[in-house]
Amino acid sequence: MFVIGEDVAKLGGVFGTTVGMADEFGAARVIDTPISETGFIGIATGAAMAGMRPIVEIAFVDFIGVCFNQIYNFAAKTHYMSGGQFKVPLTFMIGYGGGYNDAAQHSQTLFATLAHVPGIRVVTPADAYDAKGLMHTCLRDDNVTVWMVHKRLWGLGWLGFPLPKALATVPEHDYTIPFGQSRIWREGTDVTIVGLGLTVHNALTAADQLAAEGISAEVLDLRSVVPLDRDGVFKSVAKTGRLVVADEDYLSFGVTSEVLAVIAERDPSVLKAPAVRVAYPDVPVPFSRPMEEFCLPNVERIVAAARTTMTRGKR
């Protein structure tokens, strides 16, 4: 096993993800690369095919635009195209998300871009416990896995951390969290708010506000984009009868659309009111503070969406 990427050794990762690892494991296994994403992702893929288990850091998900060919035309397809002869146990560790005015090329979320490619598993934890459990699951998997963490959940004060509910007791012992298993953070009876990553925290705050208005919201954290816990989503919505989906990725053709498709395909009659999506509008991330805040799937937009589902449908 080795870690490879830009600034992972001497700096310990742009967001501090690999601090101390080079000292502990040595420069041969924690490898600083040139700024050559296509090159080092290709190299990591070949090493994985030859029996290694590389972890590739891409600090900003935006940078997959530079190297996407190696991910989606080669790494993701090699197991299938080889008829199962070559495994690619490769884990990407990727930061995403905005809210700190880093503008259009350093703030995207892009779950859907990665999730759209067959052969890649995509997960995103909302707290420290899930972060370790999902990472351990990725590292044990024999496929291409993408472990994505919202930058505001990575524990850095200058990005607005800590979010109180993102802190959790993390056991020293080894544990895993299966792919495709959502987590109910808060039970409710009137409306299901589906989120993932940072939007789980926004949904929890929204649920507090809604409770004060007498609306009981259930907060479901997908944790895993691929595979998606379709059963878990349907079960919760069948119980509450109302659905809000909150995601920081672009609105169209994304996680929010897929969650709505679950209900539409299984049984739309469980809905007492039309579902509402709270996602990033289909524009690049603007720089200016008021413009970016306007676009984010923040607490206010989630609360408003939940109210809408309560007023538009039959009660």
Place this chain on the structure above:
Amino acid sequence: MGKGPLPGEMHQSFGQEPCAVGVCAHLGKDDAVGAGHRPHHVAVAHGVDLNKMVAELFGKKTGLSGGRGGHMHLYDANVNFFSSGIIAEGMGPGAGMALARKMQGKPGIAVAFVGDGAANQGAFHEVLNMVGLWKLPFICVIEDNKYGVSVSKKDSTAIDRNSDRASSYALAGEYVGGNDPDLIFAAAGRAVERARRGEGGTILELETERLHGHFIGDSGAYRPEAERKAMKDPIPTYRQRLLAENAATPADVAALEAKVQTQVDEAMRFGRESAYPDASDALQRLYA
């Protein structure tokens, strides 16, 4: 090809055989080989299972990948072989296999075959920089057939010799003209020894000929007629030389050619007669 037994397009290797043979003669099963969208001669030379390869070309269940790959995506894990249909895409995975061997202390080197067009791709340069930086046991073989589909090398490439690019990456660079199996064999031997001794990588640029079009159905009419007429098929040329230099008797040559023809006939029969996969197998093998 539309309705014939071979589905899809087909990039043929006619004329480029000396590159594959001259390099792969130095390699064993521990050595990894990656090829591009025109992979067949390299696959055969590296010892990929011929029957399974042909069955894969026909899209049959008995193919290398059970029909999921096709002619541009040939994989044989038994001899550490892979190919990719995207230009220069095999550079990174090839170098990664070299890195894995180095990290694991295992024997073997890695070789990626690309065309001259690949030298203008970003992956080519990014990977060779890291090969030089980390002294990986890796050889980039450039089969210079002078064309990227219809665009000639002189219309696409700012320098005459892509092996000159080795100096940018602290690699050895060697050019071999003439599509000559013996000269290629000798130069490849030097590159392979350098890699095996841990002295680093090489760009091995081999002049060759694309005797046919880019794929079956491409007449190559965009090439000057004089240039097309001047191309020589290296196989009869080499046969003639072996006989002229008394390196082989006509009987030796005839026996060898008959043996190879039998293997090819058997592979074609195996491929044609094998069954197609169940259509729903399309949904299997996505994940390990």
